[in-house]
Amino acid sequence: MENGAAQPVIVAIDGPSGTGKSSTSKAVAAQLGLSYLDTGAQYRAITWWMVTSGIDIEDPTAIAAVAGKPEIVSGTDPLDPTISVDGTDVAAAIRTQEVTSQVSAVSAVPEVRSRITELQRSLAAAAEQGIVVEGRDIGTTVLPDADLKVFLTASAEARAARRSGELKGADVAATREALIKRDAADSSRKTSPLAKADDAVEVDTTELTLAQVIECVVTLVEEKRAGK
């Protein structure tokens, strides 16, 4: 680094649902003094707005026509990440089953993606120390020049067990089916699908503890910073 001053570091963490992106990214950002952005929360927020505004989720043209309307604001402190729509805190509202089941359809609409991608790039550019951005298309599309790209994976069984644990006793088989369906929709859409960037480091978290995954990513960031 020039004059020993740390340059902002941009870290992209992608992968399917339940692989540990949010927990890992938040902890890595907190440990390294970086900002943190949960891009899934932004897609959930715009989906929440579409649902509560009575927009027909089955109609991509209707979604595209209003994609620019809601004002979505993300707070990027890893110790207190926030998300609001038109000034309303939607942190809890975006986690409902209704939003989860509709988010893939809304996030497949190109006008929604270009709007949210623009927000993500401006938040990354504004992060003075750097940022950990997690999602599905960060390494491939949003921040293709990220300093480090990580692609997290885990077996469908492990991911379903983690998610149903979170949802307090939700049926593991049903959770697994819902996850697989959402992964398939996210991976097969035309505009910036869920995909591993060619230069991403893939980490299979199936047999790792969360602490081990965090340590692995922190080490990768430190190696990048040291120019290795």
Ligand SMILES: Nc1ncnc2c1ncn2[C@@H]1O[C@H](COP(=O)(O)OP(=O)(O)O)[C@@H](O)[C@H]1O
């Ligand atoms: N390596 C791991 N081992 C066990 N549980 C994990 C691991 N990584 C994350 N979890 C747990 O799994 C759940 C989903 O993790 P999360 O970070 O929300 O995943 P994602 O953001 O990829 O959907 C959380 O309850 C989290 O604490």
Ligand SMILES: Nc1ccn([C@@H]2O[C@H](COP(=O)(O)OP(=O)(O)O)[C@@H](O)[C@H]2O)c(=O)n1
């Ligand atoms: N960069 C991103 C992030 C999320 N998404 C969409 O948003 C949904 C919710 O993302 P999320 O990260 O909150 O999902 P979970 O991992 O919490 O299940 C995904 O299923 C995708 O449809 C996306 O299209 N692109």
